[in-house]
Amino acid sequence: MTELKDIPETSETRFGDFGxxxxxxxxxxxLEKLTACFNEAEADPDFQAEFHRLLNEYANRPSLLYFAKRMTEDLGGAKIYLKREDLNHTGAHKINNVLGQVLLARRLGKTRLIAETGAGQHGVATATVAALFGMECEVFMGKEDTERQKLNVYRMELLGAKVTAVTSGQGLLxxxxxxxxxxxxxxPEDTYYVIGSAMGPAPYPAMVHAFQSVISTEAKQQLQTVEGRLPDAVVACVGGGSNAIGSFAAFIGDPSVRLIGVEAAGQGVxxxxxxxxxxxxxxxxxxxxKSIFxxxxxxxxxxxxSISAGLDYPGVGPEHAALQASGRADYVGITDDEAVAAFEYIAKMEGIVAAIESCHAVAYVQKLAPTMRKDQIIICTLSGRGDKDVAQIASYKGVAL
Amino acid sequence: MNPLRKAFENGPAFIPFVTAGDPSAEKTVAYVVALANAGADIVELGVPFSDPIADGPVIQAAGLRAFAGGITVERVFDIVAAIRQQTQVPLVFLTYANIPFKYGYERFCARCAKLRVAGLVIPDLPAEEAGELLPAASQNGVALIPLVSPTSGHRLAKLTVHADGFVYIVSALGVTGTRDGFAQNLDDLIADLRKVTDAPLCVGFGIHTPEQASAIAGQADGVIVGSAIVKLIADAPDDLAGLAEYAGAMANATHSGRGQA
Structure with missing residues (x-):
């Protein structure tokens, strides 16, 4: 059982030793201007109202907390609930954070948005919100990732964004x-950098935490309604860590809830x-x-x-580094093979084609659930939908489309 | 007083940059000696980092050539030791925060002091985070050189409070690389800095012609030339005479105002 001392101390720019x-x-x-703007917005009821109105009316929130009955029966242990971020507009959790940050960008008077993207989900979300507000948008994407995720490149261009393929380094996230x-x-004068993950310099990790925490705030309430209790474990995949921090946020102060982040182990840790x-x-x-790299x-x-363009990042957000160091959260690895097996499993078992990133979390739930009692509960976040991955997984399986 | 201050005693200083290990350790030693002989007052030596976010394509490519040649942090210190057998020109390192952090701040600064590396320029260690390296640097007599940019505005006093070597003025937004124009407010920036610090003010990012060097030397205390030198080396790695000729012209242009003040 987690004790409250396990929660890392936070300051204006740090989580424990990290940030x-x-x-x-x-x-x-x-960054100074952004920090001041974010602090103001956090305390401004008008900002919060506009943010939540967009989440509900544009992004299709609240997202469902769905009881995965067949998975639960098949795995024979804890009850499994799926937090369906894949049902958001643009098909992933990324839109939550982008809406919040673009509202800040507008407050700062910026006219141009830039973003990095790995799998393309954050780039698509940024291009979408840029279109919504009539702003200029340029998305930077590793060359290798533009090949793996051609569909998302075209989606971004369709939405009016310029996609720049980055050839330096490995051409990845x-x-x-x-x-x-x-x-x-x-x-810097006219440009706002919409960072998509819970990483980068302060205040970004705290902002992404704030804007993504809607995931766990909703899930906590939804589970309270149907089960009248807290979950025993929350499982989410971690690249930079935005959907994971959003999934953990409302439960960090609940010591009985195990928090588990699932990283991409690629061909093995x-x-x-x-x-x-x-x-x-x-x-x-x-x-x-400052984090773990x-x-x-x-x-x-x-x-x-990693097989997943959204998880193959050599670092992780500083709050995750601090949650690991303090012992409040655990982090485990899932291989490409396990994630691909989970991609097929959840499709056949629940009729959900989930993002290959999210399938890392699903694969860990497949291991975890059978070790838990039937009266225990797991919430697993499905961070995105898997349409973008179908062609790549087919090719991984040797199927010609 | 930090030994770097001596380099400014006779007037504006010429400060060329090379990447350590580009394309080899031996070549770097030869380049630094040639630059010193051609009139460099300080030489800036780049310690390569895998992801140099403040550097443009020319210096990024130099880092890649250095890695291809097998450069490591230990080998950079070996290069400095070899340089020290031939010249006592003041040296500063330009590197990224992760390099001294991983090496250990104390151990890194102690090595620098022993080899008379007098200063560190670390683009991703702003004033807000410099406190973690500052104790090790000052105990070892290594100056942490603050960077000031055209966007620094109200931050100038905060940035220069610990400046005991020189102040590095980034003359343009963006990454390193040769440019024809500089930030419009460079004169104002220099004037504002003079009000808050007596440390020498050196301008870098984009300077590549003797005319530019001479103009900058008219207002500032030092001229930093990086990408133009690195590009010469990339185009003709064996042409030491060509390097010396270019560096000599830039040094003369920088020094041309000496004695007039």
């Missing part, structure tokens, strides 16, 4: 973040082809934050690998 603002001086004035940070430093940052990484400073002894950031 901070490790960015070039050019961006510090912007990390490289897209580098390019977005560089672009922001080049024209010890295979050298992995993205299991919290299992294999060490403390470092990168992308504006996959890196070598000199501090050079490692190459990463």
């Amino acid at each position: 901070g603002q490790y960015v070039p001086e050019t961006l510090m004035t912007e 990390k490289d897209a973040v580098n390019a977005a940070l560089q672009d922001w430093a080049a024209r 010890d295979s050298g082809k992995t993205a299991a940052t919290l299992e294999k990484g060490s403390a470092g400073i990168f992308h504006g934050m 996959l890196q070598n002894g000199d501090g050079q950031i490692d190459k990463v690998y």
Whole structure:
């Protein structure tokens, strides 16, 4: 059982030992303005009302908390509830945070939005909200990811965004973040950088926490309505960690609720082809934050690998690093093979094609549920829908479409 | 007083940059010696980082060549040791926060002091976070060089409070790389900085012609030239004479105002 002392101490810019603002001086004035704007907005009832109106009327919230009856029976242990972020407009949890941040961007008088994207879900959400508010939008995406996620590239362009393929490094999510940070430093006056995950310099991790916490605030209330109690465990996948922090947020202060983040182990945590940052990484400073990173002894950031374009990131948000260090949350790895098996399992068992990212969480639930009693409850967040992954999974399985 | 201050005693200083290990350790030693002989007052040595977010394509490519040549942090210190057998030109490192963090701030600064690396320029360690490195740096007599940008505005006093080497003025927004124009408010920025610090003010990011160097030296205390030097090296890695000729012209342009004040 978790005790309250396990909750990391937070300050204006830190979670325990992690977080901070490790960015070039050019961006510090912007971060100062953003911090002030975010603090004001948090306390402003008009901002909150507009944010929640957009969540409900545009993003289709609240999302369902769905009892997965067949999975529960099949696995023979804890009752499994799925938090259906895949049913949001644009098909993933990313829209929650984008709506909040774009409202801040408008308050700051910005006219141009930029974003990084891995699987394309955050890029699609940003392009969508840019269209909604008539703002200019440029999305940076690793070259390799633009190949893996062609459908989302076209969706972003359809929505009026410019998609820039990043060729530096491995052409993955990390490289897209580098390019977005560089672009922001080049024209900070009119540009707002919509960071999609619970990472980057303060105040981003706290903002993403605030805007994504709607996931667990709803889930807690929904479960209270149907079961009259708290869950025993909450399971969510972790790349940078936005859907996971949103899924954990309302339960962090409830010591009886186990919080489990599931990372992409790629070909195995010890295979050298992995993205299991919290299992294999060490403390470092990168992308504006002190956190845990996959890196070598000199501090050079490692190459990463996962079948999932949304999880193959060599770092993790600082609040997750702090939750792991304090012992409040546990982080485990799921391999490509396990995630693909879960992709097929949940499709056949519940009629849900879930994102390959989310299927990492589903795969861990398949292991966890049978070890728990039938009167116990797991909430598993389905962070997104899997239409974007169908072609890639078919090819992984050797099926020609 | 930090030894870097001496480099400014005769007037504006010329500060060229090279990436350590680009394309090899031996070449880097030869380049630094050539630059010192051509009139460099301080040499800035880049310690490569895998993801240099403040650097443009030219310096990013130099880092990749250095990694291909097998550069490590230990080898950078070996390069400095070899440089020290040939020249006592003041040296500063330019690197990213994760490199000294991972090495250990105290251990990193102690190594720097031993090899007379007099300062550190760390683009992703702003004033808000510099406190974690500052004790180790000052105990070892290594200056933490603050960066100031055209967007710094009201932050100037805060940024320069610990400046004991020099102040690095980023002359343009964005990443490193040669430019023809600089931030419009550069004159104002220099004037505002003079009100809050007596540390030498050096301007970098984009300077590549002797005319630019001479103009900057008319207002500032130092001219930092990075990408233009790195590009020369990339185009003709064996042409030491060409490097010396370019550096000499830039040094002369920077020094041209000396003695007039």
